[in-house]
Amino acid sequence: MRTQVVIVGGGPSGLLLGQLLHLKGIETVILERKTRDYVLGRIRAGILETGLVDMMREAGVSKRMDTECFIHHGTCISYDGEMFDINFQKLIGENVIVYGQTEVTRDLYDARDTAGCRTVFEVEDVEIRDADTDNPFVTFNVDGSARRIDCDFVAGCDGFHGVSRKTIPDTVLKEYEKVYPFGWLGVLSETPPVHEELIYANSERGFALCSMRNDSLSRYYVQCGLNDDLQEWSDDRFWDELKRRVPEAIADSLVTGPSIEKSIAPLRSFVCEPMRWGRLFLCGDAAHIVPPTGAKGLNTAASDVHYLNEGLVQYYRDGDTHGIDTYSEKALARIWKAERFSWATTNMLHRFPDQSEFDLKMQRAEIESLHYNETAQRWFAQNYVGLPY
Numbered sequence: 001m002r003t004q005v006v007i008v009g010g011g012p013s014g015l016l017l018g019q020l021l022h023l024k025g026i027e028t029v030i031l032e033r034k035t036r037d038y039v040l041g042r043i044r045a046g047i048l049e050t051g052l053v054d055m056m057r058e059a060g061v062s063k064r065m066d067t068e069c070f071i072h073h074g075t076c077i078s079y080d081g082e083m084f085d086i087n088f089q090k091l092i093g094e095n096v097i098v099y100g101q102t103e104v105t106r107d108l109y110d111a112r113d114t115a116g117c118r119t120v121f122e123v124e125d126v127e128i129r130d131a132d133t134d135n136p137f138v139t140f141n142v143d144g145s146a147r148r149i150d151c152d153f154v155a156g157c158d159g160f161h162g163v164s165r166k167t168i169p170d171t172v173l174k175e176y177e178k179v180y181p182f183g184w185l186g187v188l189s190e191t192p193p194v195h196e197e198l199i200y201a202n203s204e205r206g207f208a209l210c211s212m213r214n215d216s217l218s219r220y221y222v223q224c225g226l227n228d229d230l231q232e233w234s235d236d237r238f239w240d241e242l243k244r245r246v247p248e249a250i251a252d253s254l255v256t257g258p259s260i261e262k263s264i265a266p267l268r269s270f271v272c273e274p275m276r277w278g279r280l281f282l283c284g285d286a287a288h289i290v291p292p293t294g295a296k297g298l299n300t301a302a303s304d305v306h307y308l309n310e311g312l313v314q315y316y317r318d319g320d321t322h323g324i325d326t327y328s329e330k331a332l333a334r335i336w337k338a339e340r341f342s343w344a345t346t347n348m349l350h351r352f353p354d355q356s357e358f359d360l361k362m363q364r365a366e367i368e369s370l371h372y373n374e375t376a377q378r379w380f381a382q383n384y385v386g387l388p389y
């Protein structure tokens with residue numbers, strides 16, 4: 001079998017790339033290790049930058065998003081019982097939207113079905129071969145039989161634990177990593193959100209975040225230990241801990257209820273360079289990870305897709321390789337800035353086990369600068385809504 005672009009991974013980056021290429025007449029096959037239901041069951045990102053919103057529109061999959069999303073003009077930060085708002089709209093005239101990654105993924109799968117594009121689920125043992133030649137191919141097993149697809153290019157959209165990055169030889173690839181000494185315990189509950197905007201809370205008991213999906217679905221997180229056992233976090237313990245980390249007035253108005261999903265995610269900053277090896281291009285979490293504090297993971301995946309789509313369209317339309325030749329450089333320039341923002345907000349809002357009293361004073365000074373300095377707020381706003389592509 002032959003196609004133009006094999007996309008390894010049917011998460012949001014693979015699906016978005018597939019849809020954009022399809023609209024330009026470029027054929028793709030997506031290989032996904034899990035089932036569609038499993039992919040749709042993962043609760044992840046909730047905040048979309050304007051760049052991703054525009055790409056959903058360009059991809060022709062924005063109908064539901066445009067009617068069901070919530071526009072957020074700003075976000076709140078709390079510390080020591082104080083709470084302040086950073087108003088993106090007033091500061092820089094831009095917004096973000098609340099629309100879950102689950103919904104983005106569902107809309108993209110539906111569009112792919114309608115377009116009749118091929119997705120193979122439950123593939124095993126994917127191997128990317130000869131990516132450093134002009135004739136790459138991908139082998140895999142499905143339903144017990146071995147398959148091979150020849151192609152022009154391979155897009156590695158298979159997340160942090162995928163095979164694509166590992167295909168690039170160690171002599172070529174350089175990895176940069178920081179692992180944080182804590183995780184986030186997340187709870188999804190069918191309760192109304194506690195506040196109309198998100199609240200990022202720095203407290204002496206650790207970080208907390210009040211987020212949402214819609215009017216009757218809330219998403220909350222508390223900073224937890226890396227080795228915490230989910231079984232030890234009953235719903236009651238979670239709500240109690242959350243209330244102790246947010247301002248009293250917020251705690252008093254919090255509506256609690258049974259969790260419908262509960263999970264722990266470790267926090268990591270990671271980038272690999274380069275993001276291209278011959279005819280293999282890495283996209284999204286396959287190439288980089290940010291701690292979720294800046295809401296940047298899905299959004300950086302989208303900016304990679306933007307640059308790769310542009311490069312591939314230029315190649316097929318004009319026979320021009322400039323876009324694909326500069327893909328890694330352009331994508332990385334934006335990613336490092338998102339890494340810096342995510343690292344800085346993580347440092348500002350979390351408690352670290354080895355924090356000295358001096359470190360705590362520095363953290364406090366950082367938050368107060370953001371509270372009282374409009375230039376600092378503008379910098380935060382520009383980064384949160386997303387830097388231009």
Ligand code: RFL
Pocket residue numbers: 008009010011012013014031032033034039043044045046047101123126157158159160161162163184186265283284285286292294295296297298299300301
């Ligand atoms: P994904 O979503 O991991 O998808 C990769 C897909 O590849 C499949 N796969 C393979 N398929 C075939 N063969 C193999 N060998 C394969 N290995 C893996 C996997 O099954 C999967 O379906 O990567 P992608 O598409 O790059 O998308 C990245 C985003 O999912 C991720 O960056 C965000 O979810 C991060 N993130 C957030 N990002 C935001 O922009 N805003 C947020 O508010 C936000 N909140 C979050 C987050 C991530 C979180 N967790 C759990 C890590 C909150 C959390 C708690």
Ligand code: PHB
Pocket residue numbers: 044045046047198211212219292293294295296
């Ligand atoms: C979420 O709603 O899941 C969410 C929102 C903002 C973040 C991280 C996660 O920074």
